[in-house]
Amino acid sequence: MNLFQLKNALTTVGNDLHRVESEIAATAADPTIGIEKLRELKSQKADLKERFDLLKDQHDTLEKEQQEEIKAKMNQQGAKQVKGMASPDPKQRKVAAKAELYRATMRGREVSQEVKAALGGVKAVLADQESGGEKLLPTTMTTELLHEPFVKNPLRGHSTFTNEINLEVPKISFQLDDDDFVADTETAKELKSTGDVVKFGRHKFKVFAPISETILRGTDTNLVQTVDRALESGLAAKEKKVAFAAQPKTGEEHMSFYSVGLKEVKGASRLKAIKAAIADLHEDYRENAKVVMRYTDYMDIVEELANGNATLYNAQPEQILGKPAVFCDSAVDPIVGDLSYSHFNYDLPVTYERDKNVRTGIEDFVLTAYIDHQIKLKSAFRIAKVETTP
Structure with a gap:
């Protein structure tokens, strides 16, 4: 199933789960309905809950993968669009990479790996680093x-x-x-x-x-x-x-x-x-x-x-x-x-x-x-x- 199909399935199962939960509450409050009916509804709820959790795990995993792919493509496209990065002059490439780092930071964009590599990469990340490493200044x-x-x-x-x-x-x-x-x-x-x-x-x-x-x-x-x-x-x-x-x-x-x-x-x-x-x-x-x-x-x-x-x-x-x-x-x-x-x-x-x-x-x-x-x-x-x- 693709992401769109998973979203639809999640909505359907979620609606059924909500309906059964409401029915359980109503059945429990009505003493004229036999206990066997209530047990049957609880069994349906457990089945629907398990289905919902399985679908949600698949949905979240696929959504995360797609977001990472989109992010990587955007970073790659952003790096390709940096003027001067394709220059044969190493000094010009370095200036272009620095400029992209500054612009990306000021505009809230992630700095591409290509730009960081052009600036010598980053130093080792400390375990307690607040930024998590994504905001480390490149080594050079x-x-x-x-x-x-x-x-x-x-x-x-x-x-x-x-x-x-x-x-x-x-x-x-x-x-x-x-x-x-x-x-x-x-x-x-x-x-x-x-x-x-x-x-x-x-x-x-x-x-x-x-x-x-x-x-x-x-x-x-x-x-x-x-x-x-x-x-x-x-x-x-x-x-x-x-x-x-x-x-x-x-x-x-x-x-x-x-x-x-x-x-x-x-x-x-x-x-x-x-x-x-x-x-x-x-x-x-x-x-x-x-x-x-x-x-x-x-x-x-x-x-x-x-x-x-x-x-x-x-x-x-x-x-x-x-x-x-x-x-x-x-x-x-x-x-x-x-x-x-x-x-x-x-x-x-x-x-x-x-x-x-x-x-x-x-x-x-x-x-x-x-x-x-x-x-x-x-x-x-x-x-x-x-x-x-x-």
């Missing part, structure tokens, strides 16, 4: 968003970045059979008091990329650039915010250079404070140390040293400060140290969804991620502060 997109250096985040390319679930790492990269191999007594005390392993947590946050209908209907390139730029900027902003927060959120205190309890080194001027901080580091960290500071503070130092001599303005920061500089406007007080001990980790697969801003009517492409920033060794860093005169 996750890699690009989390691992490629972004100009807007100065710490990228200097700090360590990973994307691992339940990450635990040693605070130091090697050990010797001699327990006293750590030459820096400050580091030895820190390891003794806090342990030699860092465990990363999960701090959930969302990035919203507003997309107007004009952008959604525009070219693939413009759509992809708009969404990618928004997501990258959002991730970079979150990373900088947690790393340099003067008053971090509850539970995020350990992420900020300024609230984790780094040693402060003071000097009569900002330059002297920076040089004193560099000198105060143990040689194990001083070798690879960098100075994270605001560009305006650096220019004030150069201007003070130059005293009308334009030559210093062309000098490299390392020649002025003694160590390479990483400029970040969020670094109110310069951070001096080995940035490899600053470690950002994104836990769990990154997911995506859509959300409508009821105030503006513009819909957002929403990315959900879980971040943690650990300063693996506080002894690898110093904060350079200018002495305040009473």
Whole structure:
């Protein structure tokens, strides 16, 4: 039987079942009718109920199969209709696949397997993943968003970045059979008091990329650039915010250079404070140390040293400060140290969804991620502060 015939049969048997149930109620309420009649009706009801259940199982199974076939055909047709997916240029195919992912998400369509495959597939689905896996961001997109250096985040390319679930790492990269191999007594005390392993947590946050209908209907390139730029900027902003927060959120205190309890080194001027901080580091960290500071503070130092001599303005920061500089406007007080001990980790697969801003009517492409920033060794860093005169 086909689905139409099964629906008709279900209706017929269902009507008979309802009729018999009504007749049983009427018969039971009439004491003049013999009990044998009631037993006969109950037997008919059991027979009809069994027939109805069998037909319903067949109907539901066939209906589900047909729905899956229709869904697969729609996805296949949707993938074929994606402009650029047939291009011989792999970059063009990737842009087209990204654009289709964004459009499908914003319009409530399922993303085809062909599009996901073009973007590298998706990572393994966790058993407790709320989305069930259908909203996982494709692997190559996750890699690009989390691992490629972004100009807007100065710490990228200097700090360590990973994307691992339940990450635990040693605070130091090697050990010797001699327990006293750590030459820096400050580091030895820190390891003794806090342990030699860092465990990363999960701090959930969302990035919203507003997309107007004009952008959604525009070219693939413009759509992809708009969404990618928004997501990258959002991730970079979150990373900088947690790393340099003067008053971090509850539970995020350990992420900020300024609230984790780094040693402060003071000097009569900002330059002297920076040089004193560099000198105060143990040689194990001083070798690879960098100075994270605001560009305006650096220019004030150069201007003070130059005293009308334009030559210093062309000098490299390392020649002025003694160590390479990483400029970040969020670094109110310069951070001096080995940035490899600053470690950002994104836990769990990154997911995506859509959300409508009821105030503006513009819909957002929403990315959900879980971040943690650990300063693996506080002894690898110093904060350079200018002495305040009473």
